[in-house]
Amino acid sequence: MEKELEKKLLIDVARLDPEGEELEGEVDIVDLDEPYVKPFGGVRYRLTAQLFGTELLVRGHLEQDFDLVCSRCGEDFDTTIEVDDFTVSVEISEKDQWADLTTDARESIILALPTYPVCAEDCPGIVQKAERPADERWGALDGLKVK
Numbered sequence: 001m002e003k004e005l006e007k008k009l010l011i012d013v014a015r016l017d018p019e020g021e022e023l024e025g026e027v028d029i030v031d032l033d034e035p036y037v038k039p040f041g042g043v044r045y046r047l048t049a050q051l052f053g054t055e056l057l058v059r060g061h062l063e064q065d066f067d068l069v070c071s072r073c074g075e076d077f078d079t080t081i082e083v084d085d086f087t088v089s090v091e092i093s094e095k096d097q098w099a100d101l102t103t104d105a106r107e108s109i110i111l112a113l114p115t116y117p118v119c120a121e122d123c124p125g126i127v128q129k130a131e132r133p134a135d136e137r138w139g140a141l142d143g144l145k146v147k
Contacts, residue, residue: 021049
C-alpha cells in the first residue's frame, strides 16, 4: 500500500482542518510512454484545500520537469511545465476518508505541455548543410531550344 500512495495525489479529508490547509509535496503521477516527451522527477505541488460542506475545493500550483525534443531543431532540452491556476472541486460524502486528485493533476500537467516545443524562441531550426555544386551535366540542356 505504501508504494501506491507514492503514485497518487491524495488528500486526507478526514483530518483536514475545516478552515483550510496548505499542502506541499511531490508525487510521481505523470508516466508517459512517449519518446519525445519524458518526465523526470515528480509533480511538485503547493495547494490550498478547504471543505465547504460536502465540497472539497483545492487550488494551487503544479510543476513538472520534462526532457522534450525541439520541434524546430530536433535537439533534446529540459524545461519545467507549470500550472499556476490548478483548481478542482470534489464532492465528498461523510464516509469518504480520501480525495484522489491524481487524474486531475496529471491531466492539468499534460494539457500544459506545448504542442510544438522549442528549445529557445530564437532557435534557427535544422542547420542546413552546404549546398552541393551544380551538376554540370545538366548545363548541356541550357542551349537546347524547344519549339
